[in-house]
Amino acid sequence: MKKAQGNISPSSESELLELISSLLPKPSRDVMTGIGDDCAVIRPMHGSKFQLLKTDALVEGIHFASGTPPECVGWKALCRPLSDIAAMGGSPLHAMITVAAPSSFLSSEWKALYRGIGKAAREFGVSVVGGETVRSPSPLFLSVSLTGTVPKNCLKLRNGAKPGDLICVTGKLGGSLKSGRHLGFTPRLKEGQWLGSRNEVTAMMDLSDGLGSDLPKLAAESRCSFQIDPDSLPRHRGCTTAEAFADGEDYELLLTVSPKAWPSLMEDWKVHFPSTPMACIGRMTKGDLTPTPLPSGYDHLRQTKS
Amino acid sequence: MKKAQGNISPSSESELLELISSLLPKPSRDVMTGIGDDCAVIRPMHGSKFQLLKTDALVEGIHFASGTPPECVGWKALCRPLSDIAAMGGSPLHAMITVAAPSSFLSSEWKALYRGIGKAAREFGVSVVGGETVRSPSPLFLSVSLTGTVPKNCLKLRNGAKPGDLICVTGKLGGSLKSGRHLGFTPRLKEGQWLGSRNEVTAMMDLSDGLGSDLPKLAAESRCSFQIDPDSLPRHRGCTTAEAFADGEDYELLLTVSPKAWPSLMEDWKVHFPSTPMACIGRMTKGDLTPTPLPSGYDHLRQTKS
Numbered sequence: 001m002k003k004a005q006g007n008i009s010p011s012s013e014s015e016l017l018e019l020i021s022s023l024l025p026k027p028s029r030d031v032m033t034g035i036g037d038d039c040a041v042i043r044p045m046h047g048s049k050f051q052l053l054k055t056d057a058l059v060e061g062i063h064f065a066s067g068t069p070p071e072c073v074g075w076k077a078l079c080r081p082l083s084d085i086a087a088m089g090g091s092p093l094h095a096m097i098t099v100a101a102p103s104s105f106l107s108s109e110w111k112a113l114y115r116g117i118g119k120a121a122r123e124f125g126v127s128v129v130g131g132e133t134v135r136s137p138s139p140l141f142l143s144v145s146l147t148g149t150v151p152k153n154c155l156k157l158r159n160g161a162k163p164g165d166l167i168c169v170t171g172k173l174g175g176s177l178k179s180g181r182h183l184g185f186t187p188r189l190k191e192g193q194w195l196g197s198r199n200e201v202t203a204m205m206d207l208s209d210g211l212g213s214d215l216p217k218l219a220a221e222s223r224c225s226f227q228i229d230p231d232s233l234p235r236h237r238g239c240t241t242a243e244a245f246a247d248g249e250d251y252e253l254l255l256t257v258s259p260k261a262w263p264s265l266m267e268d269w270k271v272h273f274p275s276t277p278m279a280c281i282g283r284m285t286k287g288d289l290t291p292t293p294l295p296s297g298y299d300h301l302r303q304t305k306s
Numbered sequence: 307m308k309k310a311q312g313n314i315s316p317s318s319e320s321e322l323l324e325l326i327s328s329l330l331p332k333p334s335r336d337v338m339t340g341i342g343d344d345c346a347v348i349r350p351m352h353g354s355k356f357q358l359l360k361t362d363a364l365v366e367g368i369h370f371a372s373g374t375p376p377e378c379v380g381w382k383a384l385c386r387p388l389s390d391i392a393a394m395g396g397s398p399l400h401a402m403i404t405v406a407a408p409s410s411f412l413s414s415e416w417k418a419l420y421r422g423i424g425k426a427a428r429e430f431g432v433s434v435v436g437g438e439t440v441r442s443p444s445p446l447f448l449s450v451s452l453t454g455t456v457p458k459n460c461l462k463l464r465n466g467a468k469p470g471d472l473i474c475v476t477g478k479l480g481g482s483l484k485s486g487r488h489l490g491f492t493p494r495l496k497e498g499q500w501l502g503s504r505n506e507v508t509a510m511m512d513l514s515d516g517l518g519s520d521l522p523k524l525a526a527e528s529r530c531s532f533q534i535d536p537d538s539l540p541r542h543r544g545c546t547t548a549e550a551f552a553d554g555e556d557y558e559l560l561l562t563v564s565p566k567a568w569p570s571l572m573e574d575w576k577v578h579f580p581s582t583p584m585a586c587i588g589r590m591t592k593g594d595l596t597p598t599p600l601p602s603g604y605d606h607l608r609q610t611k612s
Contacts (some may be wrong), residue, residue: 016416016439017439019413019416019417019420020416020420020437020439023417023421023423023424024420024423024424024427024434025424025427025428025432025433025434027433027435028397028431028433029401030433031400031433031435034433034434034435034436035434035435035436035437035563039436040400040402040435040436042399042400043434044352045352045353045355046350046351046352047351047352047353048352053400053402053436053451053453054402054436055402055403055404055436055437055438055439055451056404056450057404057406057440057449058404058439059440059442059443059444061443062440062441062442062443085533093334093336093348094337094346094348094359096346096359096360096361096362096451097361098362098363098449100363100365100447107325110322110325110326111325111329114325114326114329115329116328117329117330118330118331121330121331122331124335126331127331127333127334127336127337128330128331128333128340129337129340129341129342129346129348129359129363130341130345130346130359130361131326131341132361132362132363133322133326134363134365134368135368136365136368136444136445136447137368137444137445138365138442138443138444138447139443139444140444141360141406141442141444141447143404143449144364144401145359145361145449145451147359147453151610173543200386205545231372251495257319275450285427295392304486
């Protein structure tokens with residue numbers, strides 16, 4: 001269908017986001033960051049911490065294959081938004097979980113699903129305070145909403161990067177779906193909180209759609225461009241550079257760092273997180289410079305249409 | 307299927323709720339009320355207000371028929387959890403909205419859907435701060451998460467009713483689905499806040515599943531029983547008493563009131579809400595008395611299985 005027909009669907013997440021934003025009222029003054037960052041950030045009426053809000057959905061056939069063990073689905077459903085809380089430098093507090101399941105979903109599957117959710121909740125200190133279960137004619141669908149908190153001086157947004165800042169990633173990239181890593185990953189909460197406390201970190205986000213899709217978002221929010229050295233990408237064994245850029249679902253942290261502070265930050269990082277690599281993969285540049293062309297990452301709308 | 311086979315699905319929402327609760331970690335100390343009331347209630351670290359958290363899902367074919375104008379769907383999706391905030395005596399603050407739509411969902415339908423959401427957000431002072439849109443192989447699915455707030459001394463729970471308290475409802479009951487009222491109702495936020503501020507109100511909840519299903523929940527939480535005079539039920543025109551008990555989706559407030567305070571409360575109510583009826587329909591009794599048998603209300607799990 002074409003636009004002239006007046007009824008095409010928005011063709012990408014960003015187009016749809018623009019349409020949606022235009023139809024909603026202006027957020028109230030206490031909303032520091034609304035739609036557009038990893039989490040929404042709310043200014044508190046009292047105290048020295050921001051409130052973080054995040055919601056994230058998981059759909060069978062899109063975010064996990066039919067036949068995936070429900071315990072893994074439950075774990076992933078809670079860990080995905082936890083990764084967003086991590087990317088703000090925050091700590092999670094309360095979760096609400098909605099599950100829509102077909103009537104063929106067995107009692108043993110409900111149990112396994114909530115065992116996975118409970119395991120993640122225990123591991124990362126989340127209180128599940130509400131939610132809903134509903135029969136649905138559709139495949140399994142989960143929606144998780146999380147609240148969190150972050151000290152005002154530890155909040156990291158996507159818009160703080162400056163030309164000259166180094167671009168860094170935690171861990172290794174690529175092959176998450178192929179290897180099944182996306183079902184059992186550990187959200188980088190400790191790392192995110194530690195990085196949040198460091199002034200040298202100028203911007204941060206989590207890598208869910210793939211570096212090739214996520215880095216341009218961070219750059220756009222910071223009104224910067226970027227240069228990447230593809231050879232410096234930390235790749236999982238057996239992954240090509242293109243896969244490390246485009247596979248997505250890495251749930252690693254992407255951050256920018258003041259170049260002067262990089263050596264001391266790395267030194268401290270190695271002490272605190274000796275088993276987690278941190279790599280410098282490029283540099284932010286002025287906004288009018290052409291960025292390194294990247295193999296594109298994941299876009300839920302495009303993905304399901306292609 | 308039978309229980310002996312070991313793999314039947316939980317047969318009701320309450321059975322499933324019990325199963326789920328047993329698999330989740332104990333909520334943290336700041337959680338005053340978790341799963342089980344209209345909203346979760348969180349004790350604040352600072353200030354004199356509780357935080358309210360609520361999530362609510364809307365599924366095509368269950369909560370609205372295929373072909374329902376998307377603007378009405380959007381309105382209803384936000385107003386349903388607003389009704390829960392109202393039932394706590396609270397005020398809404400921030401919303402996160404997830405929409406999963408089939409690829410056949412047109413641009414004009416997206417617009418209409420968010421026009422309805424935007425209209426409700428404007429009307430009731432809600433900031434939409436996040437959410438997600440995702441293509442889904444299933445019918446239209448919406449999940450709305452809301453935060454709200456309530457002054458500590460205005461919070462109304464389900465568990466505060468005492469034997470002898472009068473049972474009251476706002477508005478009229480029955481026929482909501484038949485008349486289409488469920489698509490355009492106004493959540494009783496002003497009324498809920500006003501009732502929240504009155505000490506004579508001992509318990510409150512909203513009527514979403516129908517009085518016949520909701521009143522027993524309030525009674526169970528308050529460890530009371532109840533006696534109802536079916537003839538006193540305020541019914542919408544054309545509705546039978548059975549329909550007023552069992553139809554559901556009324557989105558009125560069900561409350562209990564100290565009997566001594568009833569005359570003065572009613573007098574003030576009529577001044578503040580002259581166009582909204584408030585009826586006394588019965589009385590809470592001691593927990594060991596047999597309650598009035600009621601035509602049962604709505605249970606999403608049973609409903610879709612029958």
